[in-house]
Amino acid sequence: MMTNPTLDDLLEGLIVSLENEIMPHVGSPKAYTMCQMVQSLIQEVRQAMPVYDTYIAQEHNQMTQVLRDVAAALGDTTGPEADRIRTRATTLGTKADVPMPADQEPIRAAHQELGYALQDCITDLDVLQRAGNTRADTALQSIRAHLLPRIVRDVATLTMAGGMAGRG
Amino acid sequence: MEQSIVAFLERILPDATSIVVEDFQQIAGGFSRETFKCDARVTRSGKEEVMPLILRKDPPDVEAILHTDRSVEHHLIESLRLRTTIPVSQSYGFEMDPKPFGQPAMIIERASGSGQTSALFNGGADEDQAESVIKHLCEVLVELHKCPINKIDPNGELTDPLHRGTKVDSWDSFMDSTIEFFERSYTTFNFDPILMIALDAVYTLRRNKPRPMPLAVVHGDFNPANFLYENGQVSALIDWEVSRVGDPREDLGWMVLMDVISNSHVMDYPKKEGGFLSYYNKLTGNDITPEELGYFTLFGTMQIAVPVQQFVSRRVNKEYMLLLPLYVAQSSMGAFPAMAQLMGYAGVSA
Numbered sequence: 065m066m067t068n069p070t071l072d073d074l075l076e077g078l079i080v081s082l083e084n085e086i087m088p089h090v091g092s093p094k095a096y097t098m099c100q101m102v103q104s105l106i107q108e109v110r111q112a113m114p115v116y117d118t119y120i121a122q123e124h125n126q127m128t129q130v131l132r133d134v135a136a137a138l139g140d141t142t143g144p145e146a147d148r149i150r151t152r153a154t155t156l157g158t159k160a161d162v163p164m165p166a167d168q169e170p171i172r173a174a175h176q177e178l179g180y181a182l183q184d185c186i187t188d189l190d191v192l193q194r195a196g197n198t199r200a201d202t203a204l205q206s207i208r209a210h211l212l213p214r215i216v217r218d219v220a221t222l223t224m225a226g227g228m229a230g231r232g
Numbered sequence: 233m234e235q236s237i238v239a240f241l242e243r244i245l246p247d248a249t250s251i252v253v254e255d256f257q258q259i260a261g262g263f264s265r266e267t268f269k270c271d272a273r274v275t276r277s278g279k280e281e282v283m284p285l286i287l288r289k290d291p292p293d294v295e296a297i298l299h300t301d302r303s304v305e306h307h308l309i310e311s312l313r314l315r316t317t318i319p320v321s322q323s324y325g326f327e328m329d330p331k332p333f334g335q336p337a338m339i340i341e342r343a344s345g346s347g348q349t350s351a352l353f354n355g356g357a358d359e360d361q362a363e364s365v366i367k368h369l370c371e372v373l374v375e376l377h378k379c380p381i382n383k384i385d386p387n388g389e390l391t392d393p394l395h396r397g398t399k400v401d402s403w404d405s406f407m408d409s410t411i412e413f414f415e416r417s418y419t420t421f422n423f424d425p426i427l428m429i430a431l432d433a434v435y436t437l438r439r440n441k442p443r444p445m446p447l448a449v450v451h452g453d454f455n456p457a458n459f460l461y462e463n464g465q466v467s468a469l470i471d472w473e474v475s476r477v478g479d480p481r482e483d484l485g486w487m488v489l490m491d492v493i494s495n496s497h498v499m500d501y502p503k504k505e506g507g508f509l510s511y512y513n514k515l516t517g518n519d520i521t522p523e524e525l526g527y528f529t530l531f532g533t534m535q536i537a538v539p540v541q542q543f544v545s546r547r548v549n550k551e552y553m554l555l556l557p558l559y560v561a562q563s564s565m566g567a568f569p570a571m572a573q574l575m576g577y578a579g580v581s582a
Contacts, residue, residue: 068424069548074558077547081555179425186428190435204432208577211429215568218426223565225495 065218067172067179075110079103117165124162131157182207234270236332237287240339241272244325250275265473266291266335269342284342286321290335295552297543297560300473302326302338304389308472309340311384318372319343319468345460345467352461353497364464366501370508372466374515377448377480384449390476394539400477403444407479411438414534421541423548429568430537433530436575442524447477453536454483455490456498474536481520482535484509485528493566530574533567540564 069077082099090096135153138146186207192200234253241251256270268287273280290296309323326338351358352365376384384390392398396413399405414434421427451458452474460468487508491499498508505511513519540560547557 066424066426069558069561073548077553077555077558080553084553085555176425179428183422183425183428183431186432186435190439193435193439205578208432208572208575211426212572212577215426215429215565215572219565219569223562 067176121162128157128159248274248276286340286342289337298539302336305473321468343468345462347460349456361464365461368466370511417538421545423545442527448480450478450483456494456496481528482532486532488529526574
């Protein structure tokens, strides 16, 4: 996957484009307000995306604890309600904690550093290839073998079929 | 803007007694210029005529995909119109002073015909015209490539119009200087490491140059969106801003790639002639092989990829905040597997 631009950069781009390139040309007050709503929702996604998985994992682990705490607080209270609460504590409340997602920032930085290292290898290999080193040909194929499934997957993941908008 | 068009027309039509501009509106046009259309109602010698017009305006410099020159484009279009039978829209002139239109601009005839070329393919409404339209398109391209360079470009404006350091004194110097341009440009657009596929392409092109061929004036952006058609014929070949002297195989190669990206099938027609390349070879006797076509698909891709990815790079670096470069980044990604295939990455299917 590309690490630059980031998904946040793309979402920011949508908000800015709505503001500068679309809304000035919107004649209908209703449609203008809808654009503002779209901007607001995109901003919601921007704010949620970096913390969403972490918060979900945190809240998962907190809720299992709360279920156990609730049951414990009831002590020897009897009755069907208390029984159901204790059952939840011993079933759902004993779910194992889920792992917290790794911080993506350093992973992306390292990914980018590795990518540029491969880029520099291509340059060095070209010098060797032009000098007649056939092992460099083989070495280049290793990089290409890595790149190929990546770009095929990126195209499948990130692009839309059906041609280019505004191009006939 | 309408007043500026009127003033422009008054200059080129000094005998006009009345000029009224109507229905002025921006249209999608291409990605590189701001394009507007309008009708000018012109009265001359007591007689009124309607001139359908296109205004092509440069974007602000920092937002430009291509830094091209409207005067060069005007001279080329007029040369083609007057010296060949290649169908083009008449260019009425250009304005390099940015004051009237905000940026340098040119005004050309709005040619008749449909620009919805996607209707020719994939069961589109005009698919019945595809055979004859694409046959004619091939004939137009052949005429362009066979025409002597100095007939179309007597003043040498197309030698290196993009100021890339291109040399055209021989085929080898053209290829070498162009590949050198690709190589030194790479660092201006490698905003993400995945673009290393473009670097691999540059080196692959240098290591595998094909046989020489006489240079010609090439369209430079010969793609499925750059022609209009009507009644089974090409009514205009449009968007000449990156035309220059080059290897004629570049236009064919670029069409191959843009066919893939655009989900069109220009290269499959005319079917009765065995497809575009087969018919082109029949008309020129060039015997361009599929391997050469592949090489120039990669070469043509780099010709356009450099300015396009520079455009994206400037947006990624937030030098401006337009949406278009982000869309271009997405839509051009479809070229990567095709490039991989052309370089012989193992396991890429056609």
